[in-house]
Amino acid sequence: xxxxxxxxEDLYQDLEVWYPILRLREEGIEVVVVGTGKGxxxxxxxxxxxxxxxxxxxxxxxxxxxxIPGGYAPDFLRRYPRVNSFVREIYxxxxxxxxxxxxxxxxxxxxIVRGKRVTSFFAIRDDLVNAGANFEDSEVVVDGNLVxxxxxxxxxxxxxxxxxxGKSK
Numbered sequence: 001x002x003x004x005x006x007x008x009e010d011l012y013q014d015l016e017v018w019y020p021i022l023r024l025r026e027e028g029i030e031v032v033v034v035g036t037g038k039g040x041x042x043x044x045x046x047x048x049x050x051x052x053x054x055x056x057x058x059x060x061x062x063x064x065x066x067x068i069p070g071g072y073a074p075d076f077l078r079r080y081p082r083v084n085s086f087v088r089e090i091y092x093x094x095x096x097x098x099x100x101x102x103x104x105x106x107x108x109x110x111x112i113v114r115g116k117r118v119t120s121f122f123a124i125r126d127d128l129v130n131a132g133a134n135f136e137d138s139e140v141v142v143d144g145n146l147v148x149x150x151x152x153x154x155x156x157x158x159x160x161x162x163x164x165x166g167k168s169k
Contacts, residue, residue, distance in 0.1 A: 001064040001096065001166030005034040007083065007106070008051060013071030014043035015152045016100050020067045023159045029166075034058055034066075036080050044071045055082045060089030065166055070101020070121060070151075078109035088112055091145065098162045100149040104128050107146075117143040119150050 004024055008017060021031050035041060035051030042048055066087055068074060077083045087110040091097045099107050104120035105127065107113045114132030119141040129135050140149045140157045147165055149158035 001029055001163070003030045003032065003063050004065040004067060004096075004162075004166075005032050005058065005063050005086075005090075006067045006069070007055075007073070007077055007087075008033055008035045008041045008049055008069070009073035009076040010038075010041050011072035011076070012041060012043050012049070012069050013073070013101055013152065014045045014047045015155060016069035016071065016103075017043065017049060018047070019152075019155045020069070020098070020159050020162070024067075024163070027163055029163075032058070032063070034086075036077065036083065041073075055080060055086055058086065060086050060093060060095070063090055063095060065096035065098065065162065066090045067162065068097070068099040068103035068106045070103050072102065074102045074105040078106045084110040094145055096145050096147060096162055096166045098147045098149075098158065100154065100158055101151055104133075104148065107133075107148075112146070116146055117141050118146065118148045120148060121150055 033052045037054035101121045108131040118133045
């Protein structure tokens with residue numbers, strides 16, 4: 001894996017954005033912060049981040065993976081058709097799609113969870129099940145190129161698994 005997008009919107013879960021960015025960079029992976037075109041975003045706890053590029057200006061073919069953090073950002077992200085198609089295109093091309101916490105909302109809107117094994121924050125379990133996913137309450141769940149986790153405590157296993165799955169692609 002050489003290049004990964006990290007999606008951002010307002011009210012992102014601060015650790016679920018910054019931990020993957022820093023760990024992936026430590027592995028020598030280029031990380032691109034992809035937003036919805038506003039330029040600057042504030043996390044749930046107020047930590048700011050600047051987008052490198054708007055989702056309208058990127059192509060899925062330019063990335064080996066995407067990370068969808070939680071917090072309330074996924075509820076905003078999934079409202080953008082281009083976010084959903086970007087995630088779906090990366091998934092369909094075999095790129096790694098990592099989703100943690102409420103990130104599963106974007107997976108649902110991208111139409112890629114039916115029949116897949118996933119986990120998430122418990123509050124959106126019903127949403128995932130109703131979208132056809134097979135829910136497991138585990139630290140990290142891998143189904144092909146889809147990597148999901150539940151919460152910030154799972155970040156070490158989540159990012160380690162993204163890196164491992166990315167190396168096998």
